[in-house]
Amino acid sequence: MKVRLWLTQFKTLSKEDKKLIASIKTIVGSKPFNLKPYKIATQHTSVAKSVKDGVKESNERLEYLGDAVLGLVVANYIFKKYPYKDEGFLTEIRSRIVSRDSLNLLARKIGVNHIVQFDSRRKTPNSHKSIYGNTLEALIGAVYVDQGFNRSQKFIVNKLLIPHFDIEEIISTTKNYKSKLIEWSQKNGKTTSFELLETKEKTHFKEFVTQVLIDDEPIAKGQGLSKKKAEQDAAREACISLEIE
Incomplete structure (x- = not known):
């Protein structure tokens, strides 16, 4: 039917x-x-x-x-x-x-x-x-x-x-730069933190700017269309800067 x-x-x-x-x-x-x-x-x-x-x-x-x-x-x-x-x-x-x-x-x-x-x-x-x-x-x-x-x-x-x-x-092929950076910090007795620096208000979307700090010292910045992506981008830049494989 x-x-x-x-x-x-x-x-x-x-x-x-x-x-x-x-x-x-x-x-x-x-x-x-x-x-x-x-x-x-x-x-x-x-x-x-x-x-x-x-x-x-x-x-x-x-x-x-x-x-x-x-x-x-x-x-x-x-x-x-x-x-x-x-x-x-x-x-x-x-x-x-x-x-x-x-x-x-x-x-x-x-x-x-x-x-x-x-x-x-x-x-x-x-x-x-x-x-x-x-x-x-x-x-x-x-x-x-x-x-x-x-x-x-x-x-x-x-x-x-x-x-x-x-x-x-x-x-x-998993590459979680944030996890990789935190793991490196723990092995080396350091602390890692992320700080939201700016939220850019666009016409139809927001863009977030974040910096990553190692032992409270700014290491790198990142940006993205979400806070998570901004943190991952900052962590990636930090991994490059610190030569973390």
């Missing part, structure tokens, strides 16, 4: 909707039962329309949901894959997989950049870096809303994790 109803609805869909359904099937591995959450998932806030009391219907709420589902599935996957590794190891690998840069690259690989709708005239350094990764998270949220957790898990594991991530390679 559900299949017959879906086929009846399919005949009345627009050309754009049919194209979106085909793209979703290719990316996710299954056709949507309800197209609406997927249409919202591909709609960036720059093109969102007000639906009620000035509230815009963009993909940000689905992004929030998808982020939570993705984090849980990835955590569960590596928890089972590495039963004897400690919390720090698991956290680091999960962070590498779900990082903004990683998701942005992955989204492009699987074709999310072809279905997202956004106002290209309003691009900023922040939106340019994160729009595709954010849309991928929103798409995961849409799958969860439409088909439930089990299908979301299959999508993440079978279509994202296994084909696109070599976890052993991630382990061998």
Whole structure:
């Protein structure tokens, strides 16, 4: 009955909707039962329309949901894959997989950049870096809303994790400069601290400037679109300055 109803609805869909359904099937591995959450998932806030009391219907709420589902599935996957590794190891690998840069690259690989709708005239350094990764998270949220957790898990594991991530390679190439710097400091009996120097207010985003101190002495500065990225950038500069391999 559900299949017959879906086929009846399919005949009345627009050309754009049919194209979106085909793209979703290719990316996710299954056709949507309800197209609406997927249409919202591909709609960036720059093109969102007000639906009620000035509230815009963009993909940000689905992004929030998808982020939570993705984090849980990835955590569960590596928890089972590495039963004897400690919390720090698991956290680091999960962070590498779900990082903004990683998701942005992955989204492009699987074709999310072809279905997202956004106002290209309003691009900023922040939106340019994160729009595709954010849309991928929103798409995961849409799958969860439409088909439930089990299908979301299959999508993440079978279509994202296994084909696109070599976890052993991630382990061998992990470069957490902040952790590396702190580890060096502890071995040499020194203290490391980070200090936020400035928050630059741009039109559509913020840029943070941070400095790293060793024994309260400024060593290097870094900047980024988040405090974490600014600290990592500062730590990287410090590692170079201190010649820490």
